[in-house]
Amino acid sequence: MTWLAWVTFGVALVLALVRIPAALRGQSQLMLWLFALLAGAVLLSIEGPYLAIDHFLGGFNLANLLLRFLLYGITLLLAVRIAQAFGARGAQRVLLGPWGLAALGVVGGATVCSFVLLDPGASSVGLHGEATDIWFTVYSTLGRVYPGFTGVVLLPCLFRAVRRAPHRMLRAAALLLAAGYTLLALTNTFTLLPPSAVPLMEAVNYSTLLLILSGLATIWIGGLVARRRAVTS
Structure with a gap:
């Protein structure tokens, strides 16, 4: 599913680049x-890219631990922004x-401990070679717990927005985000799946x-449309 990863990276990078002018204006x-x-996490x-960065x-596999904490920070900031x-x-x-x-602190501390206790082996994206190690199972499960937690917190307000948001763009954004966070919550079942399900897990991760x-981009586009209508009205 490498092509889907590169597509996701491209979308995130483009969205970052188009935000630069507004950010330079302090917005x-x-x-x-x-x-x-x-974009960096993808x-x-x-x-x-993983092997090159991890070699440095x-x-x-310290790059894998870095990725986990990037994802924890991203999911928290995203969830706060969406809630706003x-x-x-x-x-x-x-x-x-x-x-x-407290949930973030506990999961973060447990992530570091499980990484220290597992045998990461040679540099390998996803640490697939260590899937029989109990500490690898703990480590990989913890990587999904906190993001899933943020999704569970957000889903009630997203479902309400799908039905009640005043604008169609906001309702569409809420629907996309609700679908994404539902998939994110479901990733906590990955521990129960066999190693042969790795392609399915990757597809779910990138689809999420x-x-x-897409939901965030829809919110941004909706804001632009609303501002232009306010200017022309």
């Missing part, structure tokens, strides 16, 4: 960083409150990213 700088970090999931870091876009103050309080930050990116 929506958060979105520029989010798209740039997303790049680290592709074998060629020592060649023992749909006026979901309750979701923001959960994500940034004691319970949400594309849906979320």
